[in-house]
Amino acid sequence: MGNADFSNVDLFGDPVQPRREGRGRPEHVWSRENSNKVLLAFARGMTTKEAATAIGVSVPTLRKHYSSEVAQRDAAAIRFEMVQLNRLNTKAADGSVAAEKELGRRLEKARLDDLSKSMSAPTPRQERKGKKAEAQEAAEGIRGCYEPPAPPPGLLN
Template sequence: MSWDLDLLGDPIPEGHGRRGRPPHIPTDENRRKVLLLMAFDKNEEQIAAALSITPPTLRKHYFRELRARLEAKVRLEAKLLASLVSEIDKGNVSAIDKMFKRLDRHDLLTGVVASKPAKTAKPPKKGKKEQAIADAAVAHEGNEWSSLVRH
C-alpha cells in the first residue's frame, strides 16, 4: 500500500477529496508527540489541537498514551538522563557538570544533605538603642582612651 504525503509530511488517506473529513491515521511520530505533550501537563484539548484533530478522535486513537499520563513525565526524564549518561561516558565535561547540578537539585528536593558542618544559631538581632549601649560599653577598647576609662 503506497501512501502519498501532504505538505507537512503526514500520509494522505484513501478517499481524500471526497465528502466528509478524511479519517485520522495515528503514526509513531504523533504517538511520541502525545506522550511529550502529556509530560508537560497539556490537557486533551491542547494535545488534540497540536495534532489537528478533535478530542474524541484523540481519545479514540491514542487511548493507551492517554492512560499513561502519570508515567509520561517519568519516562521522558529517564530518557533524558540516559542520554546525559551516554554523553558523560564519552567524556563530555558539560554533561558531567549538568549531572552534578541535577544531583544537587535532587538532593535539595528530597532533603538529602551532604556532610556539611552544622550551622550555629545566630544571636537575636538587637534594636538600635540596645546596639548603641553595647557599642558604648566597648568603645574605649583598643585606643589611647582605654587607660583613662574606668570599668
C-alpha cells in the same frame, strides 16, 4: 538554506490531505510524529484536550488512535526526565565532561526541588476552640474550695 519542499504541509508542518470525493473528513491515521507530540504534550503537563488540539484532532479521536499514549499521561513527565538523565549518563560514561556536569546539575536541582517540596508542606492547623469549650476547660482546671467534688466511693460489697 536548502530548498525544502513545503507544498504538501501546512503552516505547522502537518501533511495536507487532498480533498476527496464523498462525505466527511478522512479517517485519522496514527503516526509516530503525532505520537511523540502527544507524549511531549503530556510531559509538559497539558490536558488531553490540549494534546488533541496540538495534533489537530478531537479528544475522542485522540483517545481512539493514541490510547496507549493517553494511558501514559500521568507518568509522561517522569519518563521523559528519566530518558534525558539516562542519555546524559550514557554520554558521561563515554567521557563527556559537559554531560557529566549537566547530569550533576540536574540531579542537584531535582534533589533541591524535592527538599523544597517537603519543607513547604503545609503544617496542620490546630483546631480553634469556641468560647464554651474554653470556659469548660477553665472550669475543669479550678482547684480549691470551688473544686468539683470527687466521685463517691464505689460499693464495698
